[in-house]
Amino acid sequence: MRFGLASRLGIVLALSGMLSAGITALQAQRASETLLVDSAHAELLTSTRVLARRITLVREDLSRTLLALARHPAALAALADDAQAATQLATLFALPMEANRAYFQIRLIGAADNGLELVRVDRDGDAPLRVDGDALQEKGHYPYVFDTLALAAGEVYLSRVGINRERGSHSALGRPAVQLATPVVDAAGTPRGVIVASVDLNGVFTLLAADLPADFQLYLANSAGDYLIHPDPARTFGFDKGRRVRVQDEFAAIQAVVDGRAGESMLDSAIGEHARAPLVAAFIAARAQLRTDEGAFILGLARPRANVLAELDPLRSIMLQIVIGMSLTGILIAAILARAITHPIEVLGAAVQNFSGKGEAPALPVERQDEIGALARRFAELRTQIGQQLAELEHRRSELEHLARHDALTGLPNRALFDDRMAVALAAARRDDGRLALLFVDVDHFKPINDRLGHVVGDRVLEGVAARIRQCIRESDTAARVGGDEFVVLLPGVASAADAARVADKIRAAIDRPFVIDGHALAVSVSMGLAHYPQDGTDATALARHADRAMYRDKAEGKAQGRG
Structure with missing residues (x-):
């Protein structure tokens, strides 16, 4: 049996079409796998x-707690053998331990007497336990004591991570832990002791990783x-x-x-x-x-x-259908007109090869009402699905980046984003010889609201405070939540201190209006502190310090006037 040129050409084209279909599907799958792995x-x-x-x-939160405890007057008094101050300090140690299960221990260790523990509160099960008397130990030979005593006031020491082997350490014994410590200095700047917190490593990472898939x-x-x-x-x-x-x-x-x-x-x-x-x-x-x-x-x-x-599984069946359809189409068309299938096949192959590229994909002949058109539509479906998956992945990355720079409860910028905008505003003010104002806002008596009405109501109060602050400022201003009930507002380009004061008054008046939560009116007040550039400082730290002091003066005046 002899085959003519048309038959031989048809067979060659049919076999070529089948081979091209397989290679195309393989390239599409490999390109999709590469895209998914890269994503x-x-x-x-x-x-x-x-x-x-x-x-x-x-x-940073743990460090701030340590620094606050080290600066408390009771710490120096307890180092001077003041029993009443030691009791007060033990009570202060218990507060963060009750609020945060990451703490295993908080201790005050003196620089004298071989680093004797003077005040110690351990976690024992679910509750803090004060350790006293003969149970107090000498810790002067531990690096977290002698290395911390060499630090300046306000510095924090981080120990190496290891298994806690210190005897009598209750819940911390035999558990992975890390020590954070800061010196307690007197008025002359001489270190008199250290505040040491032992932190549960596994507990912290279990909590942080809870939101991961x-x-x-x-x-x-x-x-x-x-x-x-x-x-x-x-x-x-x-x-x-x-x-x-x-x-x-x-x-x-x-x-x-x-x-x-x-x-x-x-x-x-x-x-x-x-x-x-x-x-x-x-x-x-x-x-x-x-x-x-x-x-x-x-x-x-x-x-x-x-x-x-596994996200490719829905696409593999489509790829198989494409291979089968492309092969059948090649055989049928090759028997009639071998040349007619050359160009469409090349277009389809180029389109699939471009799945992993960044250029513009060639147009597919989806308008054709034959096998080539059906094949092209299948390719278009595959390209659309891959595009949708890439868009979804990009959306998820955008959400993660947004969460990294915004507060999850209020939607306001967090401290990191606020610091960036503060740095930009300060640079612009220095360059243009301009002005800006920094406003600290602290919700008065917020802890009793949480304790009495619950965290759900407390969260709604914080959301309401954030919303009212946003309503009172310009689009060019920045409001951020930097702590549990602490907010800051950056006012770039204010003309005068009086203008900034008017914004602060407007915010206070807005927040003073009762919050209606679940049909109940709830009165909330705030304490505020303003700092102006360049009068009160020329950098972010100086401005923040001035605004913080002003806020605490306002809080003290508010208590004297019965506010809140």
């Missing part, structure tokens, strides 16, 4: 940065790469058990991050122990930004690669 890398890296920022905020795996290592947190708890704190279990041994690609040669690393681990279950991961080096011997912490998030690629 997963970006999502993991953004999530890791957000988590690192949250860790920084927790550390269920298949995200959290990793934390010290500057040497030793695991502190791992999905397999048996691998943590190996250095405390006479062996080394290090992150760079499991993920060789992040050696540069451990060595300090790179700040972050994204990887697709499919070798070694991950050969059977590959992971997509992102790691960053998070600096402690405190006096510490620990250096940078290695923080990472990982996700099973199979879970990432």
Whole structure:
């Protein structure tokens, strides 16, 4: 049986079409896999940065608590053997421990008597317990005592992370912990003792990671790469058990991050122990930004690669249909007119190859009412679905970036975003010889509102305060929530101190109006403090200090007048 030229050409074109369909589907799948893995890398890296920022905020909150306790008059008095002051300080220690389960211990340790504990409150189960008398121990040989005594007032020391082996430490015994400490200095600036807080490492990270998707795996290592947190708890704190279990041994690609040669690393681990279950991961080096011997912490998030690629499952059946349809179309058209299928096939192949590119995809012949048109419409569906997935991933990244710079309750900018805008406003004021004002706003008696009416009502009050502040300021002004019941307002370009005062009066008048919550009117008042650039300071720290003092003067005057 002899085949003519048309038959041979038809067979060649049919076979070529089938081969082209398979290659096209394979390229589309590989391009889609690459896009999904790249998007997963970006999502993991953004999530890791957000988590690192949250860790920084927790550390800053703990540091502020320590500094407040160290500056309290009762701390110096207790170091002078004032029993009444020691009792008062123990009560103050118990307050943050009741509010935050991250604390294992808070202690006042004297510089004399080999670092004897003078006031100590431990967590025992769910409640704080004051330890007194002969149970108090000498701690002068611990770095968190002698290294902290070498610090200046207002500095905070961070210990190395390890398993707590200190006897009699109640809930902290045998648990991963880190110590934060700050010196207590007298009027002459001489350190007389230290305030030390022992923090539950696992508790803090369990709380911070609660909002992560269920298949995200959290990793934390010290500057040497030793695991502190791992999905397999048996691998943590190996250095405390006479062996080394290090992150760079499991993920060789992040050696540069451990060595300090790179700040972050994204990887697709499919070798070694991950050969059977590959992971997509992102790691960053998070600096402690405190006096510490620990250096940078290695923080990472990982996700099973199979879970990432599972999003391709709906597309694989479409790809199979495309391959079958394209092959059948090639056979039918090749038998009639071999040349007619050449150009459409090339267009379809180019369109699929462009799935992973950034240029404009060629137009598909979807208007044709034949097999080529049906095939083109299938390709268009595939391209649309991939575009929708990319848009969704981009939306999720945008949401994570927004959460990193805004307060989740009120929607106002958080401290990080406010600091950025403050720096820009100060730079503009210096350049243009302009003015700006900084307004501190603190809700009076907010804790009784929470205690008496509950946190839900308290949250609605904070939302209402934020909304009324926004209504009273210009679009060019910035209002931010920087603490539980603390707000700040940046007023760039104010003409005079009187103008800033009028804005403050307007805000106070707005908040003084009763809040109606669940049908009940609730009276709320605020204390406010203003600082003006350049009269009250030429940098953010000086302005904040002046506004803070002004706010506390206003709070004191308000109490004298019965406000709130």
